[in-house]
Amino acid sequence: MLHFTPDESSAPPNISQSHSNIVPRTMFLNALRGLDPTILIVxxxxADFTACNVVERLRAAFNYMWIPFDAVDSFLPKGGEQRRRYEEAVCWKIENAIAQEGLERVERLETRSKWMQRMRGVGFRGVGFGExxxxxxxSMVDEHSAGWGVKKDEEEILVLTWKGHDVLFASAWMPAAPPPPLPAPAPLIL
Known part of the structure; x- marks a missing residue:
């Protein structure tokens, strides 16, 4: 659900300038870190649909969203209800990425390298998955469809691929040290 959390500052206009750089994703991750979890899976x-520039988001959507359309051809028959719903969901993702701005853009995907930076920035360390x-x-992926694959990257993150192209990732995180104290809430100036 973190990709539905805005990356931009969400401070209302009546909050002083010194508190206007609050980033909701970082606040949420800091709150999670403050819970001192045993492990956190992301x-x-x-893909990266966070660019402020619509041209960059369009390029990212083009470079990524062909994958679900190509994959659906391999496992869902044309004309079926399940395929229609799947294609509608993909179309919504494309429309959201390129036609919506600011807080109207509901979903903001980020690449695994950005998530790694975020997680390390709030005090987590990556933990590899066992062999x-x-x-x-x-073996589960091999049973379902040719074209899908699984690899482990240099950071021990699992990556699901379609025809060699990265689709999604799974990473495991543990607290790197005792949790940092949570910042005091910013006073509202009315």
């Missing part, structure tokens, strides 16, 4: 699509888990995932 699973997300590996048994990787093997089990690979």
């Amino acid at each position: 699973v997300e699509e590996d 048994e888990a990787v093997g089990e995932l690979k």
